[in-house]
Amino acid sequence: MAAARRVLLQMLLCLGGLYSALYLLATLLLIAYKSQAFSYPQDHLVLDLTLLLLTGALEAARWYCADPEARVRSELRSLLSRLRTMLCFAFRHRAPGGTKGNLTETELPLAASLVLTVASSLLTVYFLLWQTLVLWxxxxxxxxxxxxxxLEAVLQVVAIAAFIS
Incomplete structure (x- = not known):
């Protein structure tokens, strides 16, 4: 049963990373559409774009922390390294994140990934409920x-609890 939970968590982490990239692109295109088609106050547009950029930075940190050995272009690696350093500084080592923590059965990387998941979820709630114009x-x-x-957060908590005991 524990192996099935780890496999499910691994699948959710991978699916969540792919969906997050598509979500950011689609939301950016929707904001561009709304700014052209509707009366979109300039200060609200700046706020929505800033929060979308912050969401992208959190998702990039989650993605990079999840697989530090991923081979990406050097420019992207440099940017993600700086983001990872800022967000994972408290752990004083390279926090490999959800995927690596799940595979190696270590709780600290999963906890770092859980914190980033919660922060990203709060920004997602903003885009779901409180942004200036919310389309279907x-x-x-x-x-x-x-x-x-x-789902990721629940499985991460269960995995952390299993690794501790």
Whole structure:
């Protein structure tokens, strides 16, 4: 049973990473559409774009922490390394994140990934409920990402509890 939970968590972490990238692109395109088609106040547009950029940074940190050995272009690796250093500084070592923590059965990387998941979920709630203009497509995209984050968080807590005991 424990192996099945680890496999399910691994699949959710991979699926969540792919969906997050698509979510960010789709949300950016929706914000561009809304700014052209509707009366979108300039200060609200800046706020929504800033929060989307912050969401992207959190998702990039989650993705990079999840697989530090991933081979990416040097520019992206440098940016992600700086983000990882900022967000994982408290652990004073390279926190490999959810995927690596799940595979190596260590609780600290999973805990770091859980913290980033919660922060990303809060920003997703903003895009689901509180952004300036919420279209039906925004609701579907955000609710799906929130459901993925919720499942990941539950399985991460269960995995951390299993690794500790």
């Amino acid at each position: 497509a925004d609701s579907v995209l955000s609710a799906t990402l929130l459901a993925l984050h919720g």
